[in-house]
Amino acid sequence: MEKDTLVYFFYGEDDFRIAKEIEKIKSGILKKEQTDFNFDRLISPLPVDFLTIANSYPVLSEKRVIQVEDFDGSFLNDTELLDYLNSPSPSTVIIFYDNSPKINENIKFFKELKTKNYFKLHKIRLLYENELFSYIRNLSKEKGIKISDEAVYYLIRYTGNNTVNIDNELNKIVSGIKPENKSKELSVNELKPLLAFSKTFTIFDFIDKILDRDIRGAFSIFGVIYNDGEEPVKIISVLYNEARKLHKAKVQESSGMDFETILRINGVLPFLKKKFLKNLSLFSVHELKRIMELLGETDFRLKTTSHPQNLIFEEFIFKLGFLDISRNLR
Structure with missing residues (x-):
């Protein structure tokens, strides 16, 4: 908890x-033992109900905590609520x-x-792909x-940036490890039996087929993951990021740059080097550029037309x- 902060506002998709x-602030x-009498979670409250609790004294505690959810602009702009927030009780911490x-x-x-030193605004967005590695590392610790x-990469392939799934899978790992092995680093082969993934295929299996130029396999897997709820957008x-990385590497290769330097500049993990170089050999600069163009066109159509997304x-x-x-006709 930030010292002297009385009003927090959290927003975002994660x-x-x-x-x-929020739990960190509350705890x-x-x-x-103080929570029952000093913590209130208010869902769609009226300003008068909020103010009644905010102005009440804590019980056997220095402070009370109010968590407010599912409100609209009219609640936030209520005159009496704003009057309170401009001079909040020092014994009440509010979390919107x-x-x-x-x-x-x-x-x-x-x-x-925003001009008040007791107010903190926090946006917590979904993690980007390049942030997942360190996030899982830290959460595991x-x-x-x-x-x-390699085991972290394997986990990312199946959970994506869904932090709930990541936490659940790590909990399965923790409960499945023998006590004598908890100080040992788990390999990917030791990790696999501890997990229980429900999906037959994932978005990464589809991308692997595309980058292996297995179009028939890509068609089959797309049908499965689309029916499982995977969004084409x-x-x-994800595919655009992979194609762009390969295109950049292909241009670097054409300029005479050696493979080790290419792999290092593009942040390719050691256990993925062989796979990356194989994919790199399967495409020309022109083909990778065309794939990115097609992805851009498809993205635009998905967002601007009413045609079925799976058909697009x-x-x-x-x-x-x-x-x-x-390529075969050349």
């Missing part, structure tokens, strides 16, 4: 990490939580509070286990097949 931060203020990816910082609530780089985002994406895969045909 509910799990926001909940962890830093209240002992377990809005699970929206964006907020309007131009409303009166934020304009007035918190849970008292060590995982090899998300697939495009299958058309994209079909077009990738023509890259193979044109």
